[in-house]
Amino acid sequence: MYIMYNPSICTNCRRCQLACSYHHTGKFSPSDSSIEVVFNNRTGLIKWSIDTTCDFCENEEGEMPYCVKRCSTGAINWQDEGKMKPSEQYNFSFRSSLEEKEVK
Amino acid sequence: MSKLNFSGGYAGKILRVDLSKGEVSTEDTEKYAKEWIGGRAINSKIMFDEIEPGTKWSDPENLLLFGMGPLVGTMAPAGCRVSIDTINVFNNGKGSGNLGGHFGPEVKYAGFDNIVIKGKADGPVYLWIEDGEAEIRDAEHLWGKTNSEIERALRDELGDENIKIASIGPAGENRVKAANVVVDCGRSAGGGGVGCVMGDKKLKAIVVRGHGSLEAADPERFMEEVDKADKKIRKANEKGGWTNGIINAAYLPEIDPVWNYYTTAKNKQVGYWPHEKREKLCGTESGVQNYEERGWGCFNCPVPCTPFSRIEGDGTKGVGYWINSAQWSEMLDVVDPELSLKAHLKCNDLGLDGDNSTVTMSWAYEAYEKGLLSKEDTDGLELKWGDGEVALKLYDKIAYREGFGDFLADGVKEAAEKLGKGSEEFAMHIKNQPNLDDTRISKGWGLGVTTSPIGGRHLRGAIGPDSHTGPKGVSFDSTKYEKMPEMVYWQLRAKEVNDMLGICCYMTHYFGVYALSNSDLIELANPLLGLELSEEEYMAIGRRAYNLEKAFTTMQTDFDRKDDLPPKRQMEVPIEAGPYKGEVSSKDKWNDMLDKFYELQGWDKETGLQTRSGLKEIGLEEVTEKLDKVGKLIEK
Numbered sequence: 001m002y003i004m005y006n007p008s009i010c011t012n013c014r015r016c017q018l019a020c021s022y023h024h025t026g027k028f029s030p031s032d033s034s035i036e037v038v039f040n041n042r043t044g045l046i047k048w049s050i051d052t053t054c055d056f057c058e059n060e061e062g063e064m065p066y067c068v069k070r071c072s073t074g075a076i077n078w079q080d081e082g083k084m085k086p087s088e089q090y091n092f093s094f095r096s097s098l099e100e101k102e103v104k
Numbered sequence: 105m106s107k108l109n110f111s112g113g114y115a116g117k118i119l120r121v122d123l124s125k126g127e128v129s130t131e132d133t134e135k136y137a138k139e140w141i142g143g144r145a146i147n148s149k150i151m152f153d154e155i156e157p158g159t160k161w162s163d164p165e166n167l168l169l170f171g172m173g174p175l176v177g178t179m180a181p182a183g184c185r186v187s188i189d190t191i192n193v194f195n196n197g198k199g200s201g202n203l204g205g206h207f208g209p210e211v212k213y214a215g216f217d218n219i220v221i222k223g224k225a226d227g228p229v230y231l232w233i234e235d236g237e238a239e240i241r242d243a244e245h246l247w248g249k250t251n252s253e254i255e256r257a258l259r260d261e262l263g264d265e266n267i268k269i270a271s272i273g274p275a276g277e278n279r280v281k282a283a284n285v286v287v288d289c290g291r292s293a294g295g296g297g298v299g300c301v302m303g304d305k306k307l308k309a310i311v312v313r314g315h316g317s318l319e320a321a322d323p324e325r326f327m328e329e330v331d332k333a334d335k336k337i338r339k340a341n342e343k344g345g346w347t348n349g350i351i352n353a354a355y356l357p358e359i360d361p362v363w364n365y366y367t368t369a370k371n372k373q374v375g376y377w378p379h380e381k382r383e384k385l386c387g388t389e390s391g392v393q394n395y396e397e398r399g400w401g402c403f404n405c406p407v408p409c410t411p412f413s414r415i416e417g418d419g420t421k422g423v424g425y426w427i428n429s430a431q432w433s434e435m436l437d438v439v440d441p442e443l444s445l446k447a448h449l450k451c452n453d454l455g456l457d458g459d460n461s462t463v464t465m466s467w468a469y470e471a472y473e474k475g476l477l478s479k480e481d482t483d484g485l486e487l488k489w490g491d492g493e494v495a496l497k498l499y500d501k502i503a504y505r506e507g508f509g510d511f512l513a514d515g516v517k518e519a520a521e522k523l524g525k526g527s528e529e530f531a532m533h534i535k536n537q538p539n540l541d542d543t544r545i546s547k548g549w550g551l552g553v554t555t556s557p558i559g560g561r562h563l564r565g566a567i568g569p570d571s572h573t574g575p576k577g578v579s580f581d582s583t584k585y586e587k588m589p590e591m592v593y594w595q596l597r598a599k600e601v602n603d604m605l606g607i608c609c610y611m612t613h614y615f616g617v618y619a620l621s622n623s624d625l626i627e628l629a630n631p632l633l634g635l636e637l638s639e640e641e642y643m644a645i646g647r648r649a650y651n652l653e654k655a656f657t658t659m660q661t662d663f664d665r666k667d668d669l670p671p672k673r674q675m676e677v678p679i680e681a682g683p684y685k686g687e688v689s690s691k692d693k694w695n696d697m698l699d700k701f702y703e704l705q706g707w708d709k710e711t712g713l714q715t716r717s718g719l720k721e722i723g724l725e726e727v728t729e730k731l732d733k734v735g736k737l738i739e740k
Contacts, residue, residue, distance in 0.1 A: 008398065011398065013402065015404050028177060028318045028320075
């Protein structure tokens with residue numbers, strides 16, 4: 001499975017972080033999330049990354065990972081490995097390089 | 105009332121800061137939350153209890169409070185709001201502003217539900233908060249920086265890109281009364297001059313980093329309610345919502361009742377701004393939305409109403425464009441969307457409240473038009489309607505109190521009193537605070553604004569012209585007077601619930617996408633807090649909280665019934681053209697509305713003030729004592 005991220009429609013609301021922390025801990029805390037979101041209010045750039053603690057919400061009910069479910073713009077999406085098609089819109093972010101824009 | 109036994113949702117502590125003594129301490133949130141839930145209601149309670157009658161906004165005894173309700177920082181959609189409360193710099197009554205962004209949740213992750221700041225520092229300081237600890241630090245090197253400069257400086261200094269900042273700009277430092285508090289470089293709270301108080305206390309910023317967590321009393325049930333709320337918001341967004349379209353929604357379709365919401369052209373002289381001008385400012389072809397680079401959301405918000413904007417080529421960029429800047433355009437008759445956007449970004453960067461500064465500026469334009477001010481008075485600036493470039497220069501002058509800017513920096517009422525010559529007649533203020541809201545078309549909006557205990561402003565009982573929620577059995581036409589007192593009385597209690605919980609009102613019954621009803625909020629709050637309160641019980645707490653604000657303002661000012669009327673122009677000059685031609689705020693009918701409104705509140709009709717029996721009925725005996733002491737309690 002791949003989690004994918006489209007930086008152009010992300011609004012940096014960080015719902016994904018909260019959903020992720022709830023999966024891991026049953027509580028709400030961006031620090032306990034597998035996702036990091038850093039945004040620069042002067043440049044309008046967002047750095048979004050996901051680390052190896054992500055387990056794709058394997059043990060959770062529902063058809064998609066929590067971060068995908070709670071994303072309100074569709075900036076986060078997922079695909080099964082076999083079916084994956086490269087897309088111009090999404091950066092494949094898990095275990096592959098994420099386009100990291102300079103946030104300064 | 106019986107105490108609430110909650111078991112989730114809170115960070116747990118209130119942070120107390122004494123800037124005069126240089127001390128910080130904490131206390132349990134529970135002490136207040138058991139009766140007042142959180143957010144603004146707790147702020148109001150602490151203010152009423154701890155501020156002695158007669159205290160002025162600039163006294164060290166004045167408090168500056170930040171309140172984050174229990175929904176803030178949880179999965180509840182748009183649970184991110186912060187209520188900032190203090191003594192109002194325009195009238196010494198209750199002052200209050202509200203903002204979103206990422207600051208409030210971070211404060212909760214750092215362990216605090218409210219921050220209470222007392223005293224004044226000797227020199228510039230900032231407050232550093234991290235994981236249950238707080239420290240007052242020197243800010244000499246930050247003094248003078250604008251709100252966008254300070255984010256970069258502090259992130260570099262502290263070596264952390266995830267710190268969140270609430271700061272004041274040059275306007276707050278210079279104690280300009282229209283000064284606001286800004287977070288995320290572009291989300292602001294300016295009501296009551298909260299940024300002016302922060303500057304007076306020499307507090308440049310509050311900087312926070314939190315790694316803690318928040319827990320629901322019943323996580324599974326809470327998340328089920330979040331699911332339901334998400335679905336409703338998605339549906340509302342599909343219907344058009346506000347996402348990426350706020351300006352269109354509010355300004356373009358002439359048949360929409362929202363269309364002529366604000367009728368403030370040329371300092372409300374005209375009451376109508378022609379369609380061509382709106383089209384140029386907000387239309388899809390040339391309008392301000394073309395400068396939107398991307399949506400820029402507040403924390404956990406599925407309805408991001410604010411863009412990150414950029415004007416290609418000239419380096420202009422930043423967080424925001426907002427409806428009050430469209431009003432700035434209308435007030436000053438500036439049709440150029442680039443200037444409107446620049447005005448918005450400049451306002452936030454300098455730390456000026458859009459509403460309060462726009463009203464004062466447009467008064468100056470009108471005085472110039474009428475020949476009461478000349479170029480000699482305005483440092484050579486020609487204040488001609490439509491000249492936005494001049495207005496941008498004027499913003500700088502106001503923020504730095506330079507020349508004519510200093511003349512305007514204490515607000516529209518003070519400026520008009522200084523100038524005289526009849527200019528008081530068109531100084532648009534309510535209870536001395538500049539007021540941008542019009543009252544002539546939507547009477548429910550107007551009644552909520554004019555009766556608000558925080559000196560005008562619309563974030564209390566105002567009814568949006570397109571609102572479709574309210575008490576059972578009341579359907580209404582917002583241009584009519586009938587049933588508006590009932591609607592406003594419902595709205596102000598529901599809005600208190602909204603703000604004590606900390607969810608954004610653009611998600612709820614108040615305005616915006618109208619996705620969540622008041623009962624939906626209760627469904628979210630109960631499993632979070634571990635309570636089983638009814639909607640009526642929450643509304644009762646809301647009524648008490650509103651009465652606290654009213655009592656504070658009554659205790660501190662001489663305002664009474666006559667001050668609950670709209671500005672004179674809005675009662676005497678009808679809308680000149682357009683689909684709402686002829687609409688005006690009739691004084692007689694306004695008085696009828698006030699009679700009914702006071703009756704619903706249990707207040708005295710003659711004076712518009714609170715009565716002993718009315719306060720007793722809602723269990724606010726402690727309020728009667730303090731009001732009685734200053735001779736402001738009506739014995740009925």
